[in-house]
Every structure is written in structure tokens, then in C-alpha cells.
Amino acid sequence: MTIELIHGLEGVPIAESAISFVDGAAGRLEYRGIGIDELAEHSTFEETSFLLMFGKLPTPTELAGFKADISNHRRLKFRIVELIKCLPETGHPMDALQAGVAAIGMFYPERHHMVDEARRAACIRLISKAPTVVAAFDRLRKGDDNIDPRDDLSLAGNFLYMLTGEEPDPERERILDICLILHADHTMNASTFAGRVVGSTMADPFSVISSALGALSGPLHGGANEDVMALLDQIGSPSKARPFVEDMISKKTKIPGFGHRVYKAMDPRAKILKRYAEKLAAKSGSAYFETAIEVEKVVQEHYAEKGIWPNVDFFSGIVYDEIGIARDCFTPIFAMARVSGWLAHWLEQMRSNRIFRPTQKYVGEHNVPYTPANKR
Ligand SMILES: CC(C)(COP(=O)(O)OP(=O)(O)OC[C@H]1O[C@@H](n2cnc3c(N)ncnc32)[C@H](O)[C@@H]1OP(=O)(O)O)[C@@H](O)C(=O)NCCC(=O)NCCS
DSSP, X not given: OOOOOOGGGTTOOOOXXXXXXXXXXXXXXXXXXXXXXXXXXXXXXXXXXXXXXXSSOOOHHHHHHHHHHHHHTOOOOHHHHHHHHTSOTTSOHHHHHHHHHHHHHTTOGGGGOOSHHHHHHHHHHHHHHHHHHHHHHHHHTTTOOOOOOOSSSOHHHHHHHHHHSSOOOHHHHHHHHHHHHHXXXXXXXXXXXXXXXXXXXXXXXXXXXXXXXXXXXXXXXXXXXXXXXXXXXXXXXXXXXXXXHHHHHHTTOOOTTBOOSSOSSOOHHHHHHHHHHHHHHHHHOOSXXXXXXXXXXXXXXXXGGGTOOBOHHHHHHHHHHHHTXXXXXXXXXXXXXXXXXXXXXXXHHHHTOOOOOOOOOOOSOSSOOOOOGGGO
């Protein structure tokens, strides 16, 4: 039997899913059928997480209960804080988050009980504690004490509070909340697939999320927004953008923050983030946004016909930078948001699970005789 090999499983469906949907030609993203622009306008990250995981918008009572659960489980056991203190300060926060999540799972042995209640409890803990791990690592690596979470703030507000110890600015809190909504799910991709594969073995949800985090830590998946900021730094000022980008185009260098495997129109998340990047830059007077607009103009002149448009990473770095977030924490913020999407996929996988057991196309030799060591 000949087996057709499809590199990277491109275009191969690996599950039936009702969680999110992308129309790449129209530039539309939906969670459970609701447009991302509507969710960014009206929802919160907590409500969106409920929607993704449980398949419907919560009633006011359900939402209040869910939010209370999320805010009551933010604290880390002191042993986890001690573990984070032992991690190298030069290490990447994504690795700290992955190590933290895997270790947290060891404290909750009921994670192995695959009943609905234990599943829900694990989901709550993962969504609640991921931001605490990122903030604790960010502070401890700089020699600052970690800050205990507050349960009277939103997930986004509490994250900002844990990073700085200051009362979060309501506008920045809401913009971060919107960023979390925008990153919460994005159909089937490497990290979501990794999580579903691990979940399919009936591994516990903490292992599922730490595997997905490992997949997201690779530069081909997360992290282009850091490259966008490096590009804007290299360009230096808006007036230098055109010659710089035209030089990149003539050398066929890929421009970070542009192009997408699925979107051949502007990524709807980039459209929303552009508005907030502009708003924040107008207040701070930072030149990043203006430079980015020049870059966008030049790239569109050359590449719009080819379907290369700004993706989510083009403006998200500027937004995070304006909010005061360290560059290497950009991907961990993506991850904190995506925990909800990964968990939604895990819950879906569990409802009709079959262990992933793909095949291979063997291209090695057969019947090779063993050569003794002295004859090699
Ligand atoms: C995201 C990405 C990997 C999608 O890749 P893809 O769908 O496999 O598209 P390809 O890499 O095959 O590119 C198709 C064509 O568009 C060009 N292209 C794609 N992205 C480009 C970019 N950012 N800048 C310049 N040209 C680009 C390729 O050079 C290629 O041109 P060719 O047909 O003349 O060879 C790619 O667009 C990219 O590397 N972008 C920059 C990194 C980035 O922003 N990543 C975050 C994604 S959310």
C-alpha cells in the first residue's frame, strides 16, 4: 500500500471541532460562531474563556460563579514560588511557565480523575495560575519579591498588578483584556494539536498544557511580535521606514508581522490591535506606531496583491510595549490567553477521544547484518 506523506499535515483535518473558525479570504475569525470583533467589543477574557470551553455564553449567574472561581485560585503554593526562584534569571519566561504548569499539576492528584468536576477544577486552576507564574518569574528574575495576586481584579488587571505592584490603569487593563480575547483560540495549529495529542493518551490536563506551551515556545509559532519590535528599533524613525523596507523587499527578506498561512486578507485581530496601538501611542508619544504605519504602507504597496497583510503580531508588540510589558513576556501573554483555547480543545478531545497513532513512510534499510565493534 502506498502512503501519501503530507509534510506538516498541511490541510489534513485531525479533528471535528466546533470551537473556532477562520475564513482566511474574508479575514474573519469566530469563537463558537461569534465574530472576534464583537467579542473584543463586548466580552471579557473570563467570559470568552467560558464560551470557548463550555460552548455558550454564560448566564449572569454562571459568569459570576466562573469569575469568582478564576479569581479565587490565583495563588501559587509556596513550593512553586520556591521552584520559580531556583530557575535561571537568564531563562525564558515561556520555559518558566512550562516548568511551573508541569510542577503545579503534581499538587493536584485529582487531575487523574476524569470526571467533569475534576476537569473543571483543573481548567480553573490552569487559567488562574498561569498569569501568576509569568508575573512571579518576571519579578523574581529581576531580584524583586513576587507579589501575591488580588482577587478583586480582573485576570488582566491582576496580571498588571502582579507585574508592578501598582493599581492597574483601567484603559491598559481593558486593552490587555482585549489582547487576551484575541489570542484565546485560533483553530488547529501546532500547539493545539500538540495538546490534543497528549490529551488523547489520557494524560492529565497539566501535562496537556505544558506540552502545548512547549510547542508554542518555538520561533515558528509564537514570538514574531518580538521580531517586529526589533525591526522597528532597527528602522529607528518613521522617515527611515521606506528605504529600509524596500531594501528588505529587494533582498526578499521576510518582514516580520506580515503574511499568514490562512489569512490572505488582513488578519481581523491585527485590525483591532491597530486601533489600540494607535490610541496608546497617541497618549505616550512613542514613535513605534508611526514607524509601523510607514512599514505597513510600503509592504502593502508591494505585497497586498500577493495576499500578504499584517498579521496579529504586527501590532500586538506595540500594544504590549506601550502597556510596559517586557519583550520576552509577549509570547507568555499569548500563552496565558491560549490556555483557555487549549483547554477547550482538550475538553472536546475528551468527549470523543481516540488516541492519536499516525503512521510513517519507512525509508530505511532492511535485513542489515550486525557488525561487531572491532569490524566497524
Ligand atoms: C506566517 C508565514 C510563515 C506564513 O507562511 P506561508 O503561508 O507558508 O507562506 P510562504 O512562506 O510560503 O510565503 C508565500 C510567499 O509570500 C512571501 N511572504 C510571506 N510572508 C512574507 C513576509 N512576511 N514578508 C515578505 N514576503 C513574505 C514568501 O516569500 C513567498 O513568496 P514567493 O511565493 O515569491 O516564494 C510567513 O508569512 C512568515 O514567515 N511571516 C513572517 C513571520 C510572522 O509574522 N509570523 C507570525 C505569523 S502569525
